Amino acid sequence: MMQRLGALYNAVIRRGYRWGYLMLRVWWFVRRPHTRGAAVALWHEGKVLLVRTSYRNCYSLPGGFVRRGELPLQAARRELREELGIDLPEQTLRHAWHGTILFESRQDTIDIWEASMDSPLAVHVAGREIVWADWMAPSAALGRRLLPHIIAYLSQR
Numbered sequence: 001m002m003q004r005l006g007a008l009y010n011a012v013i014r015r016g017y018r019w020g021y022l023m024l025r026v027w028w029f030v031r032r033p034h035t036r037g038a039a040v041a042l043w044h045e046g047k048v049l050l051v052r053t054s055y056r057n058c059y060s061l062p063g064g065f066v067r068r069g070e071l072p073l074q075a076a077r078r079e080l081r082e083e084l085g086i087d088l089p090e091q092t093l094r095h096a097w098h099g100t101i102l103f104e105s106r107q108d109t110i111d112i113w114e115a116s117m118d119s120p121l122a123v124h125v126a127g128r129e130i131v132w133a134d135w136m137a138p139s140a141a142l143g144r145r146l147l148p149h150i151i152a153y154l155s156q157r
Contacts, residue, residue, distance in 0.1 A: 013128040014054035021055035034107040038076035039063025041114040047135035058145040072111040085124035
């Protein structure tokens, strides 16, 4: 019974993320804002850790928006913790990519940090915002539907 209630709760949360995302898309279309984002590329044996969210039908890196007053590196670490339960020390991350892309009716400036892992980390996917996470070779990833900044980052590697 509790498991069924948990699954129902997660489904409601996923629906909320989807509706929130759709409302943001409308807002971005009207406002045409400049947004800041930060993401983390974790590498292990030539594979990168990709995620898929409940509100987009494509693959990405763990990451999200930079909050007001927050540095992009802080945002990247926070998003990695929130989305996958991974807490990496700041010194393990190196800046790997920076760019601004017109995406979803907004100018989206993204910073990507990367780190090499000696062993694949245990990843916790709660099934709410993040619904899938796994390691993938860049060549395989580039054959899938990716966010534009992930394509740019993986193509330059």
